[in-house]
Amino acid sequence: MLQGIREMGLHAMDIYDYLVGGFDPRLKDYVLMQSPIHMSTILLCYLFFVLYLGPRLMANRKPFQLKEAMIVYNFLLVALSIFIVYEFMMSGWVTTYNWRCDPVDTSNSPEALRMVRVAWLFWFSKIIELMDTIFFVLRKKHGQITFLHIFHHSFMPWTWWWGICYAPGGMGSFHAMVNSSVHIIMYFYYFLAAAGPRFQKFLWWKKYMTAIQLIQFVLVSLHATQYYFMDSCDYQFPMILHLIWIYGTFFFVLFSNFWIQAYVKGKRLPKQDIKQSQNGSAVHSNGKHHENGKGTNYGASNGTNSSAHHENGSAHVSKMKKA
Known part of the structure; x- marks a missing residue:
C-alpha cells in the first residue's frame, strides 16, 4: 500500500511538473x-x-x-x-x-x-x-x-x-x-x-x-x-x-436569472429601486408597493430585511381589519 501511495505521489508530481513546465517564462518574476x-x-x-x-x-x-x-x-x-x-x-x-x-x-x-x-x-x-x-x-x-x-x-x-x-x-x-x-x-x-x-x-x-x-x-x-x-x-x-466560451455562456445564464428575479419578478430589488414606479404613480407604505390600487410585496436585497417590511405591512392590515 505504501508503495502504491508513493507511486501516486510521484505521478502527481510528474503532472504538476508538466503543467508548470509549460508556463510562459516571461512571467516568472511577477508576484504570485x-x-x-x-x-x-x-x-x-x-x-x-x-x-x-x-x-x-x-x-x-x-x-x-x-x-x-x-x-x-x-x-x-x-x-x-x-x-x-x-x-x-x-x-x-x-x-x-x-x-x-x-x-x-x-x-x-x-x-x-x-x-x-x-x-x-x-x-x-x-x-x-x-x-x-x-x-x-x-x-x-x-x-x-x-x-x-x-x-x-x-x-x-x-x-x-x-x-x-x-x-x-x-x-x-x-x-x-x-x-x-x-x-x-x-x-x-x-x-x-x-x-x-x-x-x-x-x-x-x-x-x-x-x-x-x-x-x-x-x-x-x-x-x-x-x-x-x-x-x-x-x-x-x-x-x-x-473555457472562455463556456464561461461566457454559463455566466450569461446566471446573470439572466438574476435579471429575471430582480427586474421581472421583483424579488431582489433594493428599497430605492422599489420606490421608482414604472408610471410614476406608485405609493409606498410599510414596505409595500401600491400601484393602481394593487399591493405587491418585494423581497429585499443589499442586506435589507424583507421579513421586517412584511411584518410591518401585515400588522397595519390587521389593525385596519380590527377598526
Whole structure:
C-alpha cells in the first residue's frame, strides 16, 4: 500500500511538473506567479473567511460603516480598470490585432512584454476585488453574498491565473479587456453609492448595469465562437477559447436569472429601486408597493430585511381589519 501511495505521489508530481513546465517564462518574476499554490491558498482563505469565519466574527457585532474606505477603494478600482483597458488596447487590440485570429506574441518585443504586464495586472486586479465580499461581510450585507457573487470572485481569478501562465495575450485576452471596460462602469456606480444619499438620484441606471453585464458575456462568447468557423487559426491554446466560451455562456445564464428575479419578478430589488414606479404613480407604505390600487410585496436585497417590511405591512392590515 505504501508503495502504491508513493507511486501516486510521484505521478502527481510528474503532472504538476508538466503543467508548470509549460508556463510562459516571461512571467516568472511577477508576484504570485511562481506556483499555483500561493494563488490557491489566497482563494481558499477568502472562501473560509466569507463563508465561515467572517459571519461568526460579526454575529454579535454591529456592522461597520466603512464609508470612506469604500469610496477610496471603488475610486481606485475605476482608475485601475481604465488603465488596464488602455494597456490592452495599446498592447495589440488597437495596434496590431485583427480582432479575429490573434495568436499570442511570445517574443520579447516591447509590445509583447507590455501585453504580458497588463495580462498579469488584470489577474491581480481580481485578487484586489476579493475585497468586495470582505466589505459585505464586515457591513453584514449578507443578502449580497450570493452563490453568483462568490463563484464569480473565486473561480475567475483561479482560471485566469492558469490562462496568463500559458497565454498572456492573443485572442484569449479579449474578454479581459471587455471585463475591465464593464468594471469601469460598475465600480463608478459603487463609488457613487458609497458617497451617500445625496448621490442616490444619480443611480437610476442600476438596472442597465446588469444589462451591460449581459452584453459583455454575449460579446465574449461570440468572439470565442469565431474560432470554430475559421478554416485555420494559429492561436496556440484553443483550450482557453473553449473555457472562455463556456464561461461566457454559463455566466450569461446566471446573470439572466438574476435579471429575471430582480427586474421581472421583483424579488431582489433594493428599497430605492422599489420606490421608482414604472408610471410614476406608485405609493409606498410599510414596505409595500401600491400601484393602481394593487399591493405587491418585494423581497429585499443589499442586506435589507424583507421579513421586517412584511411584518410591518401585515400588522397595519390587521389593525385596519380590527377598526
